Amino acid sequence: MRPERIHVDAELHAGKDGRGAFYLGDAAGTLEALLPEYAGKIKVIYMDPPYLTGDKFYMRVRVGEECWRRGRGAMQVETFADPRDRETYLRYMRRVLALCRELLSEEGMIFVHVDYRLNAHLRLLLDEIFGEEQFLNELIWVYQTGGRSTRHFSRKHDVILFYAKTERYDFDLNAVKAPPRAPRDNHMRRHVDPDGRTYRSIKVGGKTYTYYDDDPVAPCDVWDDLSHLQQKDPERTGYDTQKPLTLLNRIVRCASRPGEWVLDPFAGSGTTLEAAKRAGRCFIGIDRQPLTLNIARRRLNGATWTARGGDNAAEVEPVCEAEVMPGAGFYHVCLNRFEVAIPGLPAAAQLDGVDNWSVGYLREDGYHVMEDDVRTRRHGDLRTELRAPAYAGRLAMCVSDVLGRSYYYALEIPGWK
Ligand SMILES: C[S@@+](CC[C@H](N)C(=O)[O-])C[C@H]1O[C@@H](n2cnc3c(N)ncnc32)[C@H](O)[C@@H]1O
Structure with missing residues (x-):
């Protein structure tokens, strides 16, 4: 049968590992819409906004089973372009940052990831919106990836501007202590205790200070211990500008506690959301690039989360054929045919144009996913x-194509009037 195309506002996933939401849409507009529910409730905001380079960014999109399995022949899709006009950009960022301040709780903090071009501009903007006295750190994240310059010193760091909303901010440095990489300064005397542990001691003003070599240490404001993603890193999603989980783990863990809300208004591949999910925090992500929802469906798998704005392809009409077969306590749904035009590709064969799909139920609050399938490197064939278990509600399905466009359908159950 050819199922009936429907409009869906929310796609709800149920799982045990964390809770949150993902919004496909403009950051400023969505933050504004979040105010009535979340003003004063968000504990930490991290953002890695577009910079002012004018550069274009891409994602390597895998199309079809062969491509997923072998990793060859992926399609380059433009994901976003950095703006060039500074005035418009700063006006937009002023609005975003002011909304972020309203969303933060009194104990909340914000981390704004910038490069050398934007550092000065956004620092002044943050001073204006949060207050100079709320500035906590200019974090320097040092990495070795990328090319080398001969015309000037190679640029091998980003800056993360760290502000609190009020002086009551709740920050836990102990949560991000790590084993030391090298023994402490050796101007101190070295000793070995009866258990064989080495320690250093120093006497100052009649008092002896003791430091064990294996005591965890807190990071300072230069982070040179977190490497950028390597070319073949298994963490890579194919989304340009993806940041490593280790970086977001540190930010999420020092600035929030389990159960608190973490927000990323320019979520991209969803690194912040995955870090929050792993750390037992609640997460909200926003991005306007449709491909980010496909990535979120992979990275947020196992959590209870809602996607909004995913029904974004009203003007595209794929050829879709599906069949429902009632079984014992379940409805089995077969996706027999899904043909959709993918610009730049010859007609996608069979299900090659499909990135992921799901079946579920339509209820008052949206489409509840019961079972889904997402292509992965280990599992390239859909x-x-x-x-779907035989529950109350209207049976439905969602099919998402390789460009991140999602199509929702109501399914007729044979024999039902
Ligand atoms: C530098 S990337 C973020 C990368 C992310 N930190 C990660 O780890 O994958 C910036 C993101 O902002 C998104 N973006 C740009 N302008 C936006 C806007 N006005 N509203 C929402 N998202 C926007 C882009 O689509 C892009 O995914």
Whole structure:
């Protein structure tokens, strides 16, 4: 049968590992819409906004089973372009940062990731919105990836501007202590205790200070211990500008506690959301690039989360054929055919144009996913049959193509009037 295309506001996923939401849309508009529910409730905001380079960014999109398995022949899709006009950009960022301040709780903090071009501008903007006295750190994240320059010193760091909303901010440095990489300064006397542990001691003003070599140490404001993603890093999603999980783990863990809200208004590949999910924090992500929802469906798998704004392809009409077969306690749904035009590709064969799909139920609050299938490197071929337990609600399915466009359908159950 050809199922009936429907409009869906929210796609709800249920799981045990964390809770949150992902919004496909403009950052400023979405932050504004979040105010009534979340003003004063967000504990930490991290943002890695577009910079002012005028550069274009891409994602390597895998199309079809072969490409997922072998990793060859992926398609380059433009994901976003950095703006060039500084005035418009700063006006927009002023609005975003002011909204972020309203969303933060009194104990909350914000981390704004910038490069050398934007540092000065955004520092002044943050001073204006949060107050100079709320500035906590200019964090320097040092990495070795990328090319080398001969015309000037190679630029091998980003800056993360760190502000608190009020002086009551709740920051836990102990949560991000790590084993030392090298023994402490050796101007101190070295000793070995009865358990064989080495320590250093120094006497100052009649008092002896003791430091064990294996005591965890807190990071300072230069982070040179967190490497950028390598070319073949398994963490890579293919999304340009993706940041490593280790970086976001540090930020999320020092600035929030389990159960608190973490927000990223320019979420991209969803690194902040995954870090929050892993650390037991609640997460909210926003991005206006449709491909980011496909990545979120992978990275947020296992959590209870809602996607909004995903029904973004009203003007595209794929050819879709599906069949529902009632079984014992379940409905089995077969996706028999899905043909959708992908610009730059010859007609995608069979299900090659599909990145992921799911079956579920339509209820008052949206489409509840019961079972889904997402292509991965280990599992490049999509299942053509999914099942939903026989529950209340109208049976439905969602199919998302390789460009991040999602199509929702209501399914008729045979024999139902
Ligand atoms: C530098 S990337 C973020 C990368 C992210 N930190 C990660 O680890 O993948 C910036 C993101 O901002 C998004 N973006 C740009 N302008 C936006 C806007 N006005 N509203 C929402 N998202 C926007 C882009 O689509 C892009 O994904």
